[in-house]
Amino acid sequence: MDDIKSVNIIKTPYDLDGREIVCYPNLILYAKIKVPRMFMKPRIIYSAITVDLVRGEAALSNMFPEYEPLNIDSSALIKSAISIEKSVAKTEKLLIKWARHKYKIYKVPEIEILKQEKVYKAFFYTEFKDQKLLVDSVKGVETSAM
Template sequence: MDDVQNKQVSIINTPMDLNDRELVGYPYLIVLCKVTMPRILMKPRTAWTVITVDLVKGVPLRSNMFPETNEIDIDASALVPPVLTSEEAVNKARKLVIRWVMHKFHAFRNPEIEIVQQQEVYKAFFFSQIDGKEILVDSVKGLTGEDL
């Protein structure tokens, strides 16, 4: 009597083969922001940035790009439950964008921040045996010398 409940989620693309592995999904919210900053006697300046918000720890960080994802079916019990709601995560992303704009562009007025795109994604982790030890491997970063 298997009452395994599968859920379809977006997983960040990885060069690793994830087939036939027991995955653990860690939640993030990726937010693409368009920032419009008013300037004196000139047209407004426009900047784009991507913010990744960790939905468990609540930490927002600037990203290089909006990641590519794949849809997969995964056991719902293998997903780490998010602590933050999407609304709270977007608020944290907005605060980080304002701090970034004030530092990078020395804006004198609050910028207009438009949320262009947002997506809840999961980063996949899996267990692996190395030298008789079981370790948790990050599917995006892989293994480092510290892990071994």
């Protein structure tokens, strides 16, 4: 029997009803960073970070995405390879490295995770010129180059 799970899917302009989809796990975090400055108040920076829960890579994001719950068969979910705790540690390491590079500081900045959510990015299959393509539901696909 199929095991149906409710997961958070990043909002997409595509209609996913009735499509064969695959869901890729990500951890989205929103952090507050206090960058120390000599003889002044610390600089406060807010940043969103996306951690790929399969490869374990963290990257700065331009926003914290909107998401919505979706009931999906658990066989369509790609399993996470790293834990949430390791993902948060990778996020903090990335933010420290970024702050040191951007603001030329040597003291470790204070990092506070304000919000975190495990979300899935949906991919769906479509037919194009007798080929079955996997389409990213957030970015889409450019068919003119194929």
